[in-house]
Amino acid sequence: MPTTNVGADDPPWVDGNALAGPLGEIMGTDLTVAELTCAGCRMTRPLAAMRVFDRAPGLVARCPGCEDVVMRLVRTADRALVDLRGSLVVSIPVPIT
């Protein structure tokens, strides 16, 4: 079940599942099952566990531990930019061969 703080006295965030649609559209795969290692605190968590601030000029995913930015996704008129400088490693499950 998605988590969110909508309704709290703070800017709303939703969980990383909110990235499933936009990332899937761009990458053609479900990246919410990927794991990101935060460049700030070095904790590794599923992308779905990140906090996504979606009421902004882009989607901003932050580490729930240290609040550093782990991913930014911006749609321009004809491009999608995925900024991952806040993630040391992106680990993506693949089918066992």
Next chain:
Amino acid sequence: MAVITRGFGGRRRDDADLPPGQYRTDDFPVLSAGPTPRIGLDEWELAVVTETGERSTWSWAEFTALPADEPTVDIHCVTRWSKFGTSWRGVSVDTLLADVDTAAEYVVAHSYGGYTTNIPLEGLLDGQAWVAYEFDGAPLAPVHGGPARLLVPHLYFWKSAKWLRALELRLDDEPGFWETAGYHNDGDPWREQRYLED
């Protein structure tokens, strides 16, 4: 100094006053790329740092004792809403830089919470920008950037950094949070400079 934007002062505002691609709202939407920093006024400090590393700093009491303006300006968000006739109280960037010796051409605004945005220095001078601490006659709410935010109404509102902590004067340009993620380096709403390719 009071700043009255064009069209303000009796004439009914209409879509002709909107930059291209914008719609009018009477709300004040809250957009945020992260949690709201909570900064106590006793620990708040504003700094201007020159390209040689010289720092000028103001405590809250020092900052709010500076001469203040009450600009009334239109604001334009890159997410396409515009709000007419917003009323602020703040210190002009001209005042903050009056005694600062610099050859810088660029500024990076730094926020509590880590946000940054870059603006050419000339875009902040001559009554074009303020560090605002009141909105509509009340202290600026934290969700809108309080205790104090940059106010640069002639650019898209992402350039008006909330929770301002420092203005860094630089000889070279250093793109900020959104400028490195696909948004335009300059952000002029009248030229519709939204994205990097615009």
